Amino acid sequence: MDTAPKVQIALGLAASAVLYLLVRNAYSGPNLDFIPTVGPSGSIWSYLGAFRYVFHAKEMFQEGYKRYPASMFRVAVIDRWSVLVSGKQLIEDVANAREQDLSFHQSTNEFLQTRYTLGRGIERDPYHPTVIRTSLSRNVGNRFPDVRDEIVCAFSELLPLQGEEWMAVPAYDTMLQVICRTSNRFFVGLPLCRNPDYLALNIGVAMDVVMKAQLINFLPAFLRPTLGPFISSLNNNMRRASKHLTPLVAERLKKMEESGGKDWPGRPNDLISWLVDSAEGDELSLTALVQRVIFVNFAAIRTSTDTIGHLLFDLAANPSYLQPLREEVEAIVNEEGWTKVSMGKMHKVDSFLRESQRLHGIGTQSLGRKVVKPDGFTFSDGTTLPNGTYVHATTWSLHHDPELYSNPDVFDGFRFANLRNAEEVGAAKHQAVTTSLDYLAFGHGIHACPGRHFAVIELKAILAHIVINYDVKLAKDEGRPPNQYIASACLPHASAKVLFRKRQS
């Protein structure tokens, strides 16, 4: 084919896409013209804003945060308007709003197109946050020895270091393996947590659900039931997951039937048991439980890997932190061994994690909600957002606000440990696990991340393991590998390498 027809086809497709978006936009969404806009407004020009949003959402949020402090503004996303709230009062309104007024689940299910990508049961019955907040979090201490053992094992296999030699390690992919193995040691135990196909499946789900969901979201709603299942890999993922998880889940359900209750001697203390304890009706079926285990993996793996990826780059870019971190970890571990309690005493390690999440939190916005109250949701400043409006908080701007954090653009690994030392009362508010109106890395309020109690212990145990066993530096003298900002995500560099060698002193 010569180039002229190719150009015509490309132009035709581009024109159809623009026409489709215009028509779609013209007929959808509530009227938000009374909310100030960052970027061009109006049905045609707003697309310029939507295109800017793809790679410059952070700058748009920052512009809105400065122009409309303690207020709200809107930005165009490819298929809708999104309202951003800045200022503590309005953020508190969002964090504390009831699910039937501002819905976290509806907003998330639309964003993830959950019914096609992760399963209808997950969309219909979100009982897992309670399981994570209660049974899973309560068992982090009991199961810590397993978590620690998996970290040690994963590192020794993934970093086969010899003598004094430095090894260049692909940071993101290596951390993905460590997190997937460690989390699954806690969720489903040995030997499944080391099964290569099971790990590849969970990593695949973590990496591609959001992308597939965006493609489905791009379709008009009436086409989604027909095309959604073809775009998503749900059926294939479930077939693979069943192969690994069905024998484990079936055994639990069989024992439950034989013993006439949900508990019996020798019952494994893991995610499958915790889910079985809470699941009811259809959710107690084999397929539904398998699907739920994969979903909890989805919630845990990408978030934790992105966070530890950022943290590893912060450590490699600031090697002067290695020694004080080592001293803290060694003093505590020599005294108390490796336990959840000893992790709690590592204030510098904790601070390093919180600071990394403050500066490079994985979402430049958070607290995603959709107004579902039929007559709209009224904020404490009197503004009413109509039913159907999508709302978020300006997380990145808040975390970089000089009024809230001194030298906000500087990485100060012990910022929060110093604040903790300075305050005798209320020092717990500076812990990595504590959410607040100044710190939204785990959200805040009713839907604050229920997995953060596990995530923080897991990530601290990984950081502690790295600092006492390895020397770490960046591959090139070019500074910290740049973050990759895509829409509202702040991703650690995907392919940058970090140099590791066995600790020399």
Ligand code: HEM
């Ligand atoms: C560093 C790692 C993690 C980060 C940064 C993170 C971040 C978040 C954020 C920002 C939210 C939304 C909160 C809101 O809108 O108020 C959230 C919700 C959630 N997270 Fe995490 N998360 C992490 C790890 C985990 C882990 C390990 C699990 C599971 C074991 C998990 C399970 C969930 C669930 C189920 C929800 C939804 C809560 C609900 O429906 O009320 N997360 N997370």
